[in-house]
Amino acid sequence: MEERIGIIMNGVTGRMGLNQHLMRSILRIREEGGVRLQDGRRLMPDPILVGRNAEKLQEISQRFGGLRWSTDLEACLADERDSVYFDSGTTGMREGNVMLAISKGKHVYCEKPLSVSTESAVRLAEAADAAGVSHGVVQDKLFLPGMRKLRRLIDAGFFGKILSVRGEFGYWVFEGDWGIPAQRPSWNYRKEEDGGIILDMFAHWRYVLDHTFGSVEAVSCMGATHIPRRVDEGGKTYECTADDAAYGTFLLEGGIVAQFNSSWVTRVYRDELFTMQVDGTEGSAVAGLRECKVQHRANTPRPVWNPDVPNPIRFRDGWAEVPDNMEFDNAFKVEWEMYLRAVGEKAAFRHDFWDGARGVQLADLALQSWSQRRWIDVPGLGKRRG
Numbered sequence: 001m002e003e004r005i006g007i008i009m010n011g012v013t014g015r016m017g018l019n020q021h022l023m024r025s026i027l028r029i030r031e032e033g034g035v036r037l038q039d040g041r042r043l044m045p046d047p048i049l050v051g052r053n054a055e056k057l058q059e060i061s062q063r064f065g066g067l068r069w070s071t072d073l074e075a076c077l078a079d080e081r082d083s084v085y086f087d088s089g090t091t092g093m094r095e096g097n098v099m100l101a102i103s104k105g106k107h108v109y110c111e112k113p114l115s116v117s118t119e120s121a122v123r124l125a126e127a128a129d130a131a132g133v134s135h136g137v138v139q140d141k142l143f144l145p146g147m148r149k150l151r152r153l154i155d156a157g158f159f160g161k162i163l164s165v166r167g168e169f170g171y172w173v174f175e176g177d178w179g180i181p182a183q184r185p186s187w188n189y190r191k192e193e194d195g196g197i198i199l200d201m202f203a204h205w206r207y208v209l210d211h212t213f214g215s216v217e218a219v220s221c222m223g224a225t226h227i228p229r230r231v232d233e234g235g236k237t238y239e240c241t242a243d244d245a246a247y248g249t250f251l252l253e254g255g256i257v258a259q260f261n262s263s264w265v266t267r268v269y270r271d272e273l274f275t276m277q278v279d280g281t282e283g284s285a286v287a288g289l290r291e292c293k294v295q296h297r298a299n300t301p302r303p304v305w306n307p308d309v310p311n312p313i314r315f316r317d318g319w320a321e322v323p324d325n326m327e328f329d330n331a332f333k334v335e336w337e338m339y340l341r342a343v344g345e346k347a348a349f350r351h352d353f354w355d356g357a358r359g360v361q362l363a364d365l366a367l368q369s370w371s372q373r374r375w376i377d378v379p380g381l382g383k384r385r386g
């Protein structure tokens with residue numbers, strides 16, 4: 001039995017909205033015949049593309065066989081045939097649009113960060129709860145193959161007691177001033193447009209840490225704006241007012257220490273753009289976006305410090321690859337399916353607005369830690385589901 005579910009998609013002319021959400025998630029789900037529910041029904045997403053630029057929307061609509069589109073968000077929200085509102089517009093616009101959607105009784109699903117401040121994110125979570133709508137936030141990193149393999153290791157008890165976690169995220173984002181254009185939007189580097197790597201990435205680190213190792217209990221962070229001027233999409237030089245690198249340390253439940261470097265100003269000498277090393281008493285792992293390597297205590301070499309002789313151990317050779325053992329779907333699509341299933345089955349969704357608010361809270365407290373040059377405790381926020 002096929003049941004249509006109308007989804008108002010705002011922000012689909014942007015990077016994330018178009019590539020990850022429309023093309024790789026919603027259209028793929030349609031091609032595969034919808035999302036199957038427990039009672040045998042199949043939910044078939046029917047998107048309507050919403051944005052400011054009619055020409056761009058029309059082009060996207062035609063490219064994918066004539067999807068519905070509109071430049072009138074309020075009219076879309078007033079239409080009762082479409083029950084879900086999705087937002088991948090800029091972060092600063094989110095609260096206003098999502099609040100409007102909630103007031104019209106729509107179920108709401110959003111990109112991260114949920115909003116630009118903890119207060120704003122909490123307002124959204126409270127309003128969504130009060131309206132009784134299903135709410136969710138994108139937490140794509142959890143569904144990446146590398147992270148799922150890491151989860152598998154934890155569930156199998158591979159690590160013994162986990163001691164520490166070290167995350168390296170980043171790559172060089174070109175300044176745009178000598179021939180190679182920047183590969184990220186310029187608003188990312190302007191505080192006044194809610195840019196900055198701390199707000200962007202700490203929203204991810206919060207759910208990665210909370211859901212994989214244990215709740216974040218305290219944070220210490222130093223940020224930096226290493227590159228003071230960049231060139232924007234129109235070729236104009238602008239002042240960078242937001243942080244482009246962050247050096248954070250987190251204390252997790254159970255005493256685990258996590259350190260994350262997040263940088264748009266680093267050249268990659270790693271296997272992937274994000275890697276995370278986990279060290280435990282019984283074994284260690286290095287997880288990336290797709291791969292995950294392990295070394296058990298029995299395979300651990302015994303190095304002795306002696307810089308006077310050439311290094312006798314080929315350290316990388318002592319690690320083994322965790323096999324795929326299954327097919328991994330696109331991480332955004334996996335979460336879309338979970339969210340639509342929760343809507344269709346009226347079930348609780350674990351990656352909800354409260355979880356999203358906790359991500360914004362960590363970014364806020366990290367910024368506070370940087371400005372005050374001190375550790376900050378992370379207080380509990382909202383109810384955890386699942």
Ligand SMILES: NC(=O)c1ccc[n+]([C@@H]2O[C@H](COP(=O)([O-])OP(=O)(O)OC[C@H]3O[C@@H](n4cnc5c(N)ncnc54)[C@H](O)[C@@H]3O)[C@@H](O)[C@H]2O)c1
Binds near residue numbers: 016052112138200
């Ligand atoms: N999950 C992830 O890994 C991930 C990665 C990157 C970005 N994001 C998040 O996704 C969101 C979008 O980021 P992006 O990189 O796709 O940005 P983008 O600049 O490519 O897209 C932003 C979208 O908002 C629209 N928009 C911008 N200003 C507007 C205005 N004044 N009025 C109406 N519409 C406007 C644009 O037309 C576009 O559709 C952000 O919240 C960002 O934090 C998430």
